[in-house]
Amino acid sequence: TQLLEQSPQFLSIQEGENLTVYCNSSSVFSSLQWYRQEPGEGPVLLVTVVTGGEVKKLKRLTFQFGDARKDSSLHITAAQPGDTGLYLCAGGNSGNTPLVFGKGTRLSVIA
Amino acid sequence: DTEVTQTPKHLVMGMTNKKSLKCEQHMGHRAMYWYKQKAKKPPELMFVYSYEKLSINESVPSRFSPECPNSSLLNLHLHALQPEDSALYLCASRKEGGNTIYFGEGSWLTVV
Numbered sequence: 001t002q003l004l005e006q007s008p009q010f011l012s013i014q015e016g017e018n019l020t021v022y023c024n025s026s027s028v029f030s031s032l033q034w035y036r037q038e039p040g041e042g043p044v045l046l047v048t049v050v051t052g053g054e055v056k057k058l059k060r061l062t063f064q065f066g067d068a069r070k071d072s073s074l075h076i077t078a079a080q081p082g083d084t085g086l087y088l089c090a091g092g093n094s095g096n097t098p099l100v101f102g103k104g105t106r107l108s109v110i111a
Numbered sequence: 112d113t114e115v116t117q118t119p120k121h122l123v124m125g126m127t128n129k130k131s132l133k134c135e136q137h138m139g140h141r142a143m144y145w146y147k148q149k150a151k152k153p154p155e156l157m158f159v160y161s162y163e164k165l166s167i168n169e170s171v172p173s174r175f176s177p178e179c180p181n182s183s184l185l186n187l188h189l190h191a192l193q194p195e196d197s198a199l200y201l202c203a204s205r206k207e208g209g210n211t212i213y214f215g216e217g218s219w220l221t222v223v
Binding site: 030031033035040041042043044045048050088090092098099101102103104106 | 115117144151152153154156159167199201210211212213214215216217219
């Protein structure tokens with residue numbers, strides 16, 4: 001069974017601070033997706049990374065896929081209250097096999 | 112357009128009622144999914160449909176009955192649910208050979 005360990009589980013920071021969320025596994029994934037979810041809404045896709053060592057930037061968010069495709073990180077620079085939410089990483093494999101989800105990181109950015 | 116549409120957004124039903132959740136996508140995706148999500152937890156897979164055929168059933172109780180009438184539609188029929196079945200039900204889809212799964216906004220179900 002593939003597992004994704006996501007950390008930290010909770011994070012409360014002041015506006016303007018930087019933060020990093022980690023997703024680690026002992027298994028190799030063909031892709032890694034990051035989602036952000038607001039209460040009562042479905043997860044919204046932020047990024048998909050597929051190549052080992054890949055780095056993608058989305059405004060103040062930087063995503064990295066590990067060289068061995070077993071881990072990933074999400075770095076947010078100068079966090080804003082609008083970044084508050086549940087961040088989920090999910091590992092994918094080939095075919096229509098289901099995603100493997102991390103347990104999520106609940107981020108609260110205080111103004 | 113990466114849109115998965117779910118209806119209704121909110122549903123309250125009694126334990127003896129029969130209701131259905133509906134999901135629609137027009138992206139030509141041939142894999143569709145139902146997930147259940149409880150508060151403060153990640154989504155849990157319920158069913159996977161591939162080319163309109165059920166390919167994975169994660170030991171879901173028979174009071175949940177999925178149906179895929181065509182390649183764009185996915186239903187979840189609900190009957191004799193329990194209060195502990197109250198949750199956010201998420202539909203998702205993925206294109207053939209694609210890496211990314213796209214989620215709908217979810218249907219909030221409350222069983223009373």
